[in-house]
Amino acid sequence: MGGKTKKKKGSNAATTTTTGSGGSSNSQRSKINGNNHNHTKTTMSSSSSSMSTPFLLGCMIMGCLSLGIGILTPPIFQAASPTTNNNNNNNIGQWVMNVHQVVSNLLQQSPQDTIPSQMTTTTTTTTTNPRVTCTPETLSHFLHVNSVPGMHVICVTKPQQSQQPQQVLSLQMFQGSQIGRNTTVTLKSSSSSITWTMISQTLQDHLQLRTTDALHQPWALFDTLGQKVITEVAPGDVPLRGKRLSIPRVLEQLGMVLLMEGGQWVWPGVHVGYKRHVDLYSIMPSAKPKDVDSQTSTTTTAILETLSLTPLVLSVEGFLSTAECDYIQQTATPNMRYSSVSLTDADQGKEASEFRTSQSTFLGSRGDSILQDIDDRTASLVRIPSSHQEHVQVLRYGKTEHYVAHHDYFNPIYYTQDPGTLHMIRNGRRNRLATVFCYFSDVEQGGHTVFPRWNGAPSPHDFGDCTKGLKVKPQRGKVIIFYSQLADGTLDELSLHGACPVEEGIKWAGNKWVWNEPIEFGG
Numbered sequence: 001m002g003g004k005t006k007k008k009k010g011s012n013a014a015t016t017t018t019t020g021s022g023g024s025s026n027s028q029r030s031k032i033n034g035n036n037h038n039h040t041k042t043t044m045s046s047s048s049s050s051m052s053t054p055f056l057l058g059c060m061i062m063g064c065l066s067l068g069i070g071i072l073t074p075p076i077f078q079a080a081s082p083t084t085n086n087n088n089n090n091n092i093g094q095w096v097m098n099v100h101q102v103v104s105n106l107l108q109q110s111p112q113d114t115i116p117s118q119m120t121t122t123t124t125t126t127t128t129n130p131r132v133t134c135t136p137e138t139l140s141h142f143l144h145v146n147s148v149p150g151m152h153v154i155c156v157t158k159p160q161q162s163q164q165p166q167q168v169l170s171l172q173m174f175q176g177s178q179i180g181r182n183t184t185v186t187l188k189s190s191s192s193s194i195t196w197t198m199i200s201q202t203l204q205d206h207l208q209l210r211t212t213d214a215l216h217q218p219w220a221l222f223d224t225l226g227q228k229v230i231t232e233v234a235p236g237d238v239p240l241r242g243k244r245l246s247i248p249r250v251l252e253q254l255g256m257v258l259l260m261e262g263g264q265w266v267w268p269g270v271h272v273g274y275k276r277h278v279d280l281y282s283i284m285p286s287a288k289p290k291d292v293d294s295q296t297s298t299t300t301t302a303i304l305e306t307l308s309l310t311p312l313v314l315s316v317e318g319f320l321s322t323a324e325c326d327y328i329q330q331t332a333t334p335n336m337r338y339s340s341v342s343l344t345d346a347d348q349g350k351e352a353s354e355f356r357t358s359q360s361t362f363l364g365s366r367g368d369s370i371l372q373d374i375d376d377r378t379a380s381l382v383r384i385p386s387s388h389q390e391h392v393q394v395l396r397y398g399k400t401e402h403y404v405a406h407h408d409y410f411n412p413i414y415y416t417q418d419p420g421t422l423h424m425i426r427n428g429r430r431n432r433l434a435t436v437f438c439y440f441s442d443v444e445q446g447g448h449t450v451f452p453r454w455n456g457a458p459s460p461h462d463f464g465d466c467t468k469g470l471k472v473k474p475q476r477g478k479v480i481i482f483y484s485q486l487a488d489g490t491l492d493e494l495s496l497h498g499a500c501p502v503e504e505g506i507k508w509a510g511n512k513w514v515w516n517e518p519i520e521f522g523g
Contacts, residue, residue: 130223130224130225130254131253131254131255132223132224132254132255132256133255133256134155134157134172134256138224138256139153139174140270141224141268141270141276142177142224142256142268142270143174143177143178143179143268144176144177144178144179144268144269144270144271144309145178145271146178146309147175147176147177147178147181148176148177148178148268148269148486148487149176149486149487149488149490150260150261150262150486150488150489150490151176151177151258151259151260151261151266151268151487151488152174152175152176152177152203152207152258152259152261153173153174153177153256153257153258154171154172154173154203154221154251154256154258155171155172155173155174155255155256156170156171156172156251156252156254156255156257157169157170157172157252157255158170158252159186167188167189167190167192167194168186168187168188168189168194169186169187169199169248169251169252170184170185170186170187171184171185171186171187171199171202171203172184173185173203173206173207175206175208177258177268183206185202185206187202193246193248194248196234196247199247199248200234203259207259209259209261210488212232214429215427215428215429216429216489217262217263217264217429217489217516218231218232218233218263219231219232219259219260219261219262219263220232220259220260220263220264221251221257221258221259222257222258222259222260222265222383223254223256223257223258224256224257224258225282225283225383226265226267226383227283227383228265229250229254229257230250230251232263238250240253240254260487261487261488261489262433262485262486262487262488262489262490262516263489263516264384264433264516265383265384266312266433266434266483266485266486266487267304267312267314267382267383267481269306269308269309269312269314270306271306271309272306272307272308272309273305273306274305274306275303275304275305275306276303276304277301277302277303278301278302278303278304278380278381279300279301279380280299280300280301280302280377280381281300281377281380282380283380283383284376284379284380284383284385284386285376285380299318299319299320299321299377302316302381303316303317304316304381304481307470307472307480308451308454308455308470310454310455310456310494311451311453311454311482311483311492311494311495311496312483312492313451313470313472313480313481313482314480314481314482315472315478315479315480315481316381316478316479316480316481317475317477317478318477318478319377319381319438319477319479320374320438320440320476320477320478320479321477322476322477324370324374324477325440325441325477325508327370328363328371328392328394328440328508328510329394329440329441329508331363332361332363332394332396335361336359336360336361336394336396337360337361338357338358338359338360339357339358339360339395339403344415345414345415345416345417345418346414348417357397357400357401357402358395358396358397358401358402358403358499359395359396359398360393360394360395360396361393361394362390362391362392362393362394362521363391363392363394365391371392374392375389378436378512378514381436381479382434382436382481382514384433384434384514387519388433388514388515388516388517388518389512389513389514389515389519390511390512390513390514390515390519390521391521392438392510392511392512393510393511393512393513394440394508394510395499395507395508395509395510396506396507396508397447397499397502397506397507397509398502398506399502399503399504399505399506400501400502400503401501401502401507402464402498402499402501402502403498403499404463404464404498405450405452405460405464405465405496405497406463406496406497406498407484407491407493407495407497408432408435408484408495408497408511408513409431409432409484409485409491410424410425410431410432411491412425412427412428426517429517430515430516430517430519431484431485431491431515431516432484432485432513432514432515432516433483433484433485433514433515433516434481434482434483434484434485434513434514435481435482435483435511435512435513435514436479436480436481436511436512436514437449437479437480437481437482437509437510437511437512438478438479438509438510438511438512439475439476439477439478439479439507439508439509440476440508440509440510441474441476441505441506441507441508441509442474442475442476442505443473443474443502443505443507444503444504444505445502445503445504445505446500446501446502446503446504447474447499447500447501447502447503447505447507448466448471448472448473448499448500449471449472449474449480449497449498449499449500450469450470450471450472450497450498450499451469451470451471451482451494451495451496451497452465452468452469452496452497452498453469453493453494453495453496454469454470454494457469459493459496460496464498466500466501471500474507474509479512482495482497483495485516489516
């Protein structure tokens, strides 16, 4: 039932409405920082019992989607057992539930919203700092059936009845980017402008944000293209489209923003099989370098396909050209050596070959226009500056060669006897955030990348076992992105992965590690 909120007299106030199942209790107190702020009561709201025209349209859309599900096919990746195939089918079912719930939920919240006639599973990101209005269609590209730790979607509007645009601001917050788990807060200030302190305190209170400390990055707000626009420790005004604007004005101009508690962009996976079009030369850098040979670098757009949500694994086919793959193999060959590993305290004294039998070398991009262009495209792909990247580690796996399941991050509790590693990761504040894993060759048989803890499976007894989990087949020019950290900045144990033995042929691949802070490894 909808409820009325009684407010005490004062200059600043916030009205809160909560819907959905998660996060907030039926009745709670919210406090907004500012002059003479008021406490307001949060009430649960429900949809009207009347059959409105938008409601009927929503029902028609859901019925058509259900009827059309027979033409949908599962995403293309290899599952190692019948159990994982069943999970894949469940994920497709989750996608249908996702779209249905977006329509239903938004109808319940805003009965006057217009529902688009067609909802797509792809979105193109090309415009810098776009204005995005929260609609069922736009929200369907960012919301999930299950909560995503540390990732929140926020819709910002100025109520039409307001005569003073910077003194009334409405924030609709989807906690955990989850469908139906949303709260709306209206900030009002009659004596002064709404401040960043008021906004950030509202976000902290209603999204239950962690307090930043020495071991965690400050959270940040991003536009829907993945560009960081506001950090937790924000100045009075911030740049937007060539101007410096107040933060309330910036939020109003953007319409929809995403909050990442870890402070760095993580692509919303949405559902298995979801595809997102990304312009690689719209953000970092803003234009394709003119001195790069067009025959070896033709990729200007990428299609990210979600292979898994737990852990988050995305795939991009054709990210690298055949000429680039050949160039990297030829450049790396003279310096290939059998790979080393970073040993934890418990593994000190063991040989690297007990874990990894490949050959490898690092290639720096300084002075190399081809490698520099790949660095730039990688930065734009993950929406994190190239200053956060390590040099590409080129790998060569011969027949039977492999790498047992491992994590790419450095967990400080396993390196207490290694002061060098602890210094490098600043005792845990700085770490590898994502891996862009490149395939420079096809492989006749074997050589898959395996994620044994796919869909939350327990830790394997045998870390060399390649019979269970998500398996990604090597494909020349393809890259996969998987995240070592969740959006809230915590290490993701489900990101455990390994390189299955090559059975026939040779596997050329590469690691491009991306950190949550700038990292410097020399030339």
